[in-house]
């Protein structure tokens with residue numbers, strides 16, 4: 001790099017940092033380097049690798065220094081080393097996106113604390129911004145301010161961003177309170193096979209919302225604005241459908257009883273948030289929710305969504321599969337109990353601290369320490385259930401765990417059409433995974449993991465499972481196109497590196 005280039009790039013970095021309102025120390029923290037190194041970079045006195053430029057671009061959210069961020073992101077993993085140390089679980093993707101959608105109900109100022117800085121959140125923010133909602137990251141802790149304008153500009157909705165996430169479906173519940181007729185692009189998300197939206201349509205109908213699927217979008221018409229006269233019985237105990245019903249009920253004039261509601265973690269977080277907005281909800285954490293709606297929600301609210309049980313499970317799995325001792329701090333225990341009970345049956349040696357409250361004042365957290373253990377397969381198949389059951393999104397992690405255990409395990413993903421199929425990618429790293437049918441795999445362990453080059457399957461959890469297997473595999477593996485992981489995990493590679501992993505981020509340019 002010539003001096004001139006170094007100086008010009010340094011100036012761009014300084015401008016972007018100042019634009020974001022960060023000190024050199026804040027940028028250094030985000031990059032895992034020192035303030036003096038940032039100072040040298042800004043003065044053009046430091047050679048910068050493309051990877052470092054990519055990381056700076058990402059940290060500063062800046063197009064100017066996104067030189068290396070234009071192409072897809074990949075990971076190079078030097079595996080076979082045990083991990084050690086402690087790691088904090090971040091707030092959940094699924095509560096994060098639900099609360100962003102819920103902020104549309106609020107005419108006051110919404111502040112969400114420590115929001116996971118992930119692609120799924122970015123997509124919803126792009127959609128919110130495109131319709132006129134003002135959002136602003138307040139600091140390096142990822143606190144986020146959201147201000148909804150009186151009138152939304154739905155005609156300008158960012159369709160590209162909307163189509164990349166399924167969470168945009170949760171705009172239906174809030175928007176029906178302020179719009180008479182509106183369109184939403186078809187929801188996307190992980191490619192897990194067909195995912196029905198019918199339960200959402202059925203749940204919102206009693207509130208007076210008619211939704212018709214037209215070419216490429218949902219056409220919504222508010223025929224009347226009412227609270228359902230009878231209890232609303234959900235046909236599926238789904239998470240986002242429960243959230244949509246809650247959002248419709250929260251802004252409706254009257255009391256709504258929702259039966260067969262999901263009591264899962266993101267739903268509980270949303271309920272607690274709505275109570276902070278002044279909406280009374282009885283039965284939080286159960287399958288019957290009674291919502292006392294309000295048509296005048298306008299509160300300056302400050303809320304910290306809780307920690308992600310799926311991220312906690314991912315980190316526990318990384319420890320188990322690499323035979324490491326690590327402590328996963330701030331794990332929401334209510335949503336991990338069955339997983340831990342099963343792991344204990346399989347021979348896992350672990351301990352946990354007393355419970356302490358999350359910042360939302362509701363969720364119970366513990367620190368979990370996992371120690372190297374000799375695991376054996378469970379006697380019965382492993383299958384998920386809606387909460388309270390083994391979490392549907394935690395199931396894929398058991399494929400890597402079963403592959404590390406002695407014996408044969410059957411894993412039954414009845415939920416998604418395609419997800420079990422993606423688990424067979426583990427065979428590329430030496431695991432014996434056999435597809436019995438599109439929903440069931442047999443896993444035979446233990447595995448001598450071997451390094452490989454793999455393209456991420458288009459599904460978040462199976463992609464992370466492959467990354468974890470790469471941490472266990474001696475040698476250098478490459479995982480390509482990790483957008484799907486970034487959709488749900490913040491800075492996962494660097495955080496694993498802090499536990500001793502050797503993962504390098506690189507990009508095509």
Ligand SMILES: CC(=O)N[C@H]1[C@@H](OP(=O)(O)OP(=O)(O)OC[C@H]2O[C@@H](n3ccc(=O)[nH]c3=O)[C@H](O)[C@@H]2O)O[C@H](CO)[C@@H](O)[C@@H]1O
Nearest residue numbers: 094097167195196236237238239240241266386392393415
């Ligand atoms: C943004 C968000 O929060 N996403 C989560 C949410 O998605 P979301 O709520 O969108 O999940 P879906 O509605 O797609 O439900 C998942 C699948 O389970 C089936 N199903 C669900 C409930 C039920 O009682 N019976 C039944 O058959 C559905 O038909 C579907 O095939 O919940 C899923 C299931 O926990 C999780 O994988 C997703 O991470």
Ligand SMILES: C=C(OP(=O)(O)O)C(=O)O
Nearest residue numbers: 166189190393460461488
């Ligand atoms: C399936 C998942 O999420 P989404 O609903 O965002 O596709 C997931 O989190 O594993």
